[in-house]
Amino acid sequence: xxxxKTSKIFVTLLVMALMATFSIQIAPAQARTANEQVSTVxxxxxxxxxxxxxxxxxxxLGVSVGDQVTIDILNQSLKNLYATGxxxxxxxxxxxxxxxxxxxxxxxxxxxAFEGNDEVKDDELLAEISLRSRQVFTKTQAQYDVxxxxxxxxxxxxxxxxxxxxxxQLDQNRVNLVFEISEGGITKIKGIRFVGNEIFSDxxxxxxxxxQEDRWYKFLSSDDRYDPDRVEYDKxxxxxxxxxxxxxxxxVTSANAELAKDQKEFYLTFNISEGPRYRVGQVAIDSNLxxxxxxxxxxxxxxxxxxxxxxxxxxxxxTQMTDALGDQQYAFVDIRPVTKQNTDADTIDITxxxxxxxxxxVERIDIQGNVRTVDKVIRREMLLVEGDPFxxxxxxxxxxxxxxxxxxxxxxxxxxxxxxxxxxxVDIGVTEQSTGELSIGAGFSTNDGPLADLRxxxxxxxxxxxxxxxxxxxxxxxxxxxxxxxxxxFLDRDLSAGVDAFHSTQDLQDExxxxxxxxxxxxxxxxxxxxxxRQGWKYRFENNEIDNVNSTASRFIRDxxxxxxxxxxxxxLSFDDRDSTLFPTEGLYSWLDTEFAGLGGxxxxxxxxxxxxxFIPVYxxxxxxxxxxxxxAIGGWNDSxxxxxxxxxxxxxxLRGFERAGVGPRDTLTGDSLGGNFFYRASGEFKFPIGxxxxxxxxxxxxxxxxxLWELDETGANNIxxxxxxxxxxxxxxxxxxPLGPVRVDFAQPFxxxxxxxxxxxxxxxxxxx
Numbered sequence: 001x002x003x004x005k006t007s008k009i010f011v012t013l014l015v016m017a018l019m020a021t022f023s024i025q026i027a028p029a030q031a032r033t034a035n036e037q038v039s040t041v042x043x044x045x046x047x048x049x050x051x052x053x054x055x056x057x058x059x060x061l062g063v064s065v066g067d068q069v070t071i072d073i074l075n076q077s078l079k080n081l082y083a084t085g086x087x088x089x090x091x092x093x094x095x096x097x098x099x100x101x102x103x104x105x106x107x108x109x110x111x112x113a114f115e116g117n118d119e120v121k122d123d124e125l126l127a128e129i130s131l132r133s134r135q136v137f138t139k140t141q142a143q144y145d146v147x148x149x150x151x152x153x154x155x156x157x158x159x160x161x162x163x164x165x166x167x168x169q170l171d172q173n174r175v176n177l178v179f180e181i182s183e184g185g186i187t188k189i190k191g192i193r194f195v196g197n198e199i200f201s202d203x204x205x206x207x208x209x210x211x212q213e214d215r216w217y218k219f220l221s222s223d224d225r226y227d228p229d230r231v232e233y234d235k236x237x238x239x240x241x242x243x244x245x246x247x248x249x250x251x252v253t254s255a256n257a258e259l260a261k262d263q264k265e266f267y268l269t270f271n272i273s274e275g276p277r278y279r280v281g282q283v284a285i286d287s288n289l290x291x292x293x294x295x296x297x298x299x300x301x302x303x304x305x306x307x308x309x310x311x312x313x314x315x316x317x318x319t320q321m322t323d324a325l326g327d328q329q330y331a332f333v334d335i336r337p338v339t340k341q342n343t344d345a346d347t348i349d350i351t352x353x354x355x356x357x358x359x360x361x362v363e364r365i366d367i368q369g370n371v372r373t374v375d376k377v378i379r380r381e382m383l384l385v386e387g388d389p390f391x392x393x394x395x396x397x398x399x400x401x402x403x404x405x406x407x408x409x410x411x412x413x414x415x416x417x418x419x420x421x422x423x424x425x426v427d428i429g430v431t432e433q434s435t436g437e438l439s440i441g442a443g444f445s446t447n448d449g450p451l452a453d454l455r456x457x458x459x460x461x462x463x464x465x466x467x468x469x470x471x472x473x474x475x476x477x478x479x480x481x482x483x484x485x486x487x488x489x490f491l492d493r494d495l496s497a498g499v500d501a502f503h504s505t506q507d508l509q510d511e512x513x514x515x516x517x518x519x520x521x522x523x524x525x526x527x528x529x530x531x532x533x534r535q536g537w538k539y540r541f542e543n544n545e546i547d548n549v550n551s552t553a554s555r556f557i558r559d560x561x562x563x564x565x566x567x568x569x570x571x572x573l574s575f576d577d578r579d580s581t582l583f584p585t586e587g588l589y590s591w592l593d594t595e596f597a598g599l600g601g602x603x604x605x606x607x608x609x610x611x612x613x614x615f616i617p618v619y620x621x622x623x624x625x626x627x628x629x630x631x632x633a634i635g636g637w638n639d640s641x642x643x644x645x646x647x648x649x650x651x652x653x654x655l656r657g658f659e660r661a662g663v664g665p666r667d668t669l670t671g672d673s674l675g676g677n678f679f680y681r682a683s684g685e686f687k688f689p690i691g692x693x694x695x696x697x698x699x700x701x702x703x704x705x706x707x708x709l710w711e712l713d714e715t716g717a718n719n720i721x722x723x724x725x726x727x728x729x730x731x732x733x734x735x736x737x738x739p740l741g742p743v744r745v746d747f748a749q750p751f752x753x754x755x756x757x758x759x760x761x762x763x764x765x766x767x768x769x770x
Contacts, residue, residue: 038068042097050105050173052086057101060084069099085138106136107175116181120152125179128152137167137175149179157225160184160263188214188224190265196253196272208241209234211268215693226266231255235270242274243311248341248348249275278309281340281347287354289330294354297324301352309348321352322393332357332389360390363423369430370463373407377465378428380489381405390415390424402430407460409433435460450476465489467498477507496526502542511661512672513553514561516645517545536572541565541601544645554667556674556712556720560644567601570594578615585621589613597646598637605642607634618686628683635677641713647675650709652760655681657705657729657748662758664709665722674712674720681707690734697737704730705748721756728752 044065046054061077063069074092081090081103089104111133114122129145131137146163153161161184168176192213194202206213211230212223235252242250254271280303285294300320302313318335325333334357340349362384367375379385381401383394399413410431418425437457453473461468467486473479486498501521508514520542528534545563571594578587590612598604611630618625636642652660661673685703692698710724731748746763753759 038070039094040097041065041067041069041099044099044101046101046103048103048105051108052103052105056086057081057103061101063099074099085141086136105173106138107169107173109133109135109137109177110170110174111176113176113178114181115178117183119156119158119183125149125152131177137177142177146179149181153183155227157186157188157227158184159187159226159259159266185264187226187259187263188265189226190214190260190267192268192270194270194272197274199247199274199277205238205241205270208237210237212693214265226257226268228257231257231268238270238272240311243309246277246279246308246310247275248278248309248311248339249273251275276343276346278341278346278348280305280307280309281342281345281349283349284351285354286351289333289354289356292325292328292330292354294352297321300324303350314350317352319393321354322391325354326391326393332359358422360422360424362386362388362390363418363420363425365426365428367428367430370432372432372463373430373460373465374463376492377405377407377460377463378402378430380492380494384426395426402428405460405465407432407435407465478504479506480504490525494527496524498524500524508661509548509550511649511659512557512644512674513550513670514546514557515548517547519543520566532575532577534574534576536574537569538571539567539569539599541567546645552670554670554672554674556667557644557672564603564643564645565601566597566603566646567599568595568597568603569599570596584615585624586615586617588615603643603646604638604640605634605636605646607646608632622689624687626683626685626687628685629681631680633678636713642677644675647677648679648709649673649675650679650681650707651758652763655705655707655727655729656683656703656731656746656763657750657759657761658727658753659758659760662760663707663727663753665712665720666756667719668721668756669719676709676722677711677713678724679707679709681705699735701733701735701746702731703733703746703748704728706752721754723754725754726752727754727757 041063042065044058044061044063046057049057058064060080062080063073063077078090078092081087081101086106087103088106091102093100093102109131112126112129112131114125117125128148128151130148131141131145142165146165149163150161153159162182164180166178166180168178170176189211190213192202192206192209192211194205197205210223211227211234214224232255235255238252239250251273252270253273256269256271258267258269259265260267283301283303283305285298285301287294300323301317302320303310303317314337318337321335322333334355336353336355338351338353340351341347342349364386365379365382365384367378370378382398383401384391384398395413395415399411402408402411402413408430410429412429414427414429416425416427417423435458437455437459452475453471455469455471457467457469457471459467465488467484467488469482469484471483472481481503482500483502484498484500486496488496490497499521500523503519504517506516506518508516520540522538522540524536524538526534526536543563543565546557546561549558549561573592575588575590578584578589591610593607593609595605595607597606609630609632611628614627616625616627617623632648634642634646634648648664649661650664651658651662655663661675664676664679665674666672667674683703683705685701688700688702690698690700706726706728708724708726710722712720712722727750729748729750729752731746733744733746735742735744742765744765747761748763749761750757750759
C-alpha cells in the first residue's frame with residue numbers, strides 16, 4: 001500500500017510540473033498576439049461633439065460599422081482625428097462590439113487682439129500671423145504666431161520684446177485670443193570691432209559697413225539697429241572693399257553678434273583674414289570670335305600691368321568691351337575674366353576671354369506690379385525690345401534706368417526660358433511708391449534773409465511719367481512763384497518738352513537802389529545726343545520792370561526805370577559724366593549756353609556762357625578737389641545797348657569774399673552796382689572730413705575764388721569805376737547735411753580787390769524741407 005500511494009504522489013507531481021512547463025511556454029505566444037486581436041465593430045457612438053457633425057468625425061475616423069479592427073487600426077484612427085486640428089482631446093474604447101469615440105473640440109476664435117504694441121500697429125501684426133477670427137484655435141498654431149511676432153520685432157531692432165498669448169474663455173466653446181506684448185527698447189549696436197585687420201584701421205572698415213554704431217546724433221537713422229540680414233550684407237561690402245584695394249585672398253571667417261545681458265545692446269565682431277595685396281601682372285585679351293582681333297578693343301581695358309589689382313575696374317572693363325563689341329555688331333558675346341595668382345610675386349595675371357555666346361533673342365517683355373504707371377512708361381526705358389538680341393549688359397542698364405525714374409520702391413528684372421531654346425522672356429516686376437511731394441521749407445540766407453517756401457510736385461502725373469510742379473518762395477528780399485509741366489517723352493520719342501510760368505519780385509536796393517519785377521513764361525525741349533551729351537532749347541518771353549528807383553540812385557539806373565519786354569531763344573549743350581548729380585565725387589559737368597533776344601519785344605542782345613565743373617577724388621573719395629571755371633559775354637545788336645537787368649553780376653555765391661554784385665562797374669557817386677557785359681570766374685575747392693563720422697554729413701572746405709566783371713555800353717562817364725583787374729579771395733568753410741536741410745558757413749578774405757569793391761568776410765545759408 002505504501003508503494004502505491006508513493007507512486008500516486010509522484011505521478012501527481014510529475015503531471016503538475018509538465019503543466020507548469022507548458023503554461024510557461026505558451027504565455028509569450030498569447031502576449032504577442034494581443035495587439036493583433038481582431039474584433040468586429042457592431043456600432044460606433046460619437047460623444048462630445050458640439051459644432052462638428054458626427055458624420056465629420058466618422059469621415060476622419062476611417063472605421064465603419066462591420067469593419068474588423070485591431071489596436072493598430074484604432075491607433076491610426078486616433079492620429080487621423082488629432083491631425084485635423086479640430087480636437088483638443090480624443091479618447092476611444094470598445095465595449096461588446098461598440099466603439100465609443102469621445103472628443104473634446106478645439107474652441108473657435110471669437111476675436112484676436114493685441115495689447116502693449118505701440119510701435120507696430122495691429123494691422124501689421126494681423127497680416128503676419130496665421131490665426132484669424134472664426135477659425136479653430138490650436139496651441140501649435142498660436143505658438144507659431146508668437147514666433148512670427150517675435151520675428152517682426154527683431155526685424156525692427158527690438159530684440160528685448162516679449163509676447164505672451166492669453167486665452168479668454170467664452171460661452172459656446174469660443175475664446176478670445178490676446179497677445180500681450182512688451183515691446184522693449186530698440187536694440188542698438190553698441191560697438192563694432194574687427195579681428196585680423198592689419199592694413200586698414202577699424203575706423204576705415206566701419207565706414208564701409210551699412211551697420212553703424214549707436215551715437216546720439218543718429219536719432220533719425222536706423223543703421224545703428226542690429227539686423228542679421230544687414231550683417232550678411234556687411235560681409236559682402238567688406239569683401240568688395242578689399243577686392244577693390246587688391247586683396248584677392250580676403251576672407252571674412254566669421255561675424256559674431258553678442259547680445260548684452262540687459263538685452264538692449266549688441267556688440268559685433270568681424271573676424272577677417274586680409275592676405276597679401278596684389279598688383280596686376282600680365283593683361284591679355286583672348287578672342288574666340290571669328291574674324292575679330294581682340295587688340296582693337298584694348299583701349300576699353302582699364303587695368304594696366306603694375307597697377308594695384310581692382311575688381312571694380314575689371315567689371316568696368318568688361319562692360320566697356322561688351323558695349324564696344326555691340327557697336328561692331330557682335331551682339332552675342334560672353335566676356336569672362338580668368339585670373340591667375342602668382343603668390344611668389346604677389347601679382348595677378350588677367351585674361352579677358354571673349355567667346356560667342358548662344359544666339360538668344362528677346363521673345364517677350366512682361367511687366368507686373370504697375371498698378372498706376374502705364375506700361376509705355378516702363379517700356380520706353382528699356383534698352384531691349386521684343387526681337388532684339390539678348391544682352392545682359394543692356395538688361396542691367398535698363399534695370400538701373402527704371403530705378404532712376406524714382407517711381408518705384410523696388411525693381412526686379414529677371415529672365416525665363418522662352419518658347420524655344422533661342423528665345424528668352426524678360427520679366428519686370430515693380431513695386432510702386434508715392435511720387436507726389438508736398439513740402440514746406442524755411443531757412444535763412446545772406447542774400448535773401450529769412451525765407452519760407454511751399455513746393456507741390458507730382459513726378460508721375462496720371463501714371464504717364466509727366467512732371468507737374470508748383471513752388472513759391474517768400475523771403476525778406478525776394479518773392480517768387482513758379483509753375484512748370486514736363487513731358488519727358490514728347491510724341492513717344494526721346495524728347496523732353498515742357499512749359500514754364502513764373503513771377504518774381506526782388507529787392508535790389510542795397511546793391512543797385514531799385515526793385516525788379518519779372519513775369520513771363522517759356523517753352524522748352526531737350527534731347528540726348530549720346531549717353532553723356534544733351535542738347536536743350538528754350539523760348540522765353542518775359543516782362544521786366546525796374547521800379548521803386550531811389551531818388552539818389554545812379555542816373556544810369558534812373559534812365560532805365562520802367563518796363564521792358566524780352567523775347568529770346570536760348571540753347572544749352574551739356575556734358576555730364578559725374579558719378580552722382582547730388583553729391584558728386586568724380587567726373588565732369590560742362591555747359592555751353594547761348595541766348596538771342598530780339599524776336600519781338602524790346603531787348604536786342606546776344607549772350608553766351610561757357611563753363612565746367614570737374615571733380616577729382618584725392619583720397620578714398622573722402623577728400624575731393626573741385627575745380628570750376630566759367631566765362632561769359634553779352635552784347636547788343638542793331639545799335640541796342642545792354643540794359644541793367646540783362647547784364648552779368650558777380651559776387652556772393654559766384655565769387656566768395658565779395659558781396660552779391662560786389663564786383664564790377666560801379667557808380668562812384670551813389671555806390672550802385674551796374675553789372676557788366678563780360679566776366680570770368682574760377683574756383684578751386686578741397687572738401688575734406690574734419691574728424692567727425694562720415695554719416696554725420698559734416699565736411700570742411702578750403703577754397704580760392706578768382707574772377708572779374710567789366711564793360712558797360714555807356715562810355716565817357718567820369719563817375720564810373722570799371723576795371724577788368726583780377727579779384728581773388730581765399731577762405732575756409734564748414735557744411736553740414738543736417739536732417740533738416742543743408743547748412744553752410746564760409747569765411748573768406750579777399751587778397752586781390754579794388755577800392756570800390758564791396759567785401760564780405762562771412763556768409764551763412766540754411767534751408768530745410770519737412
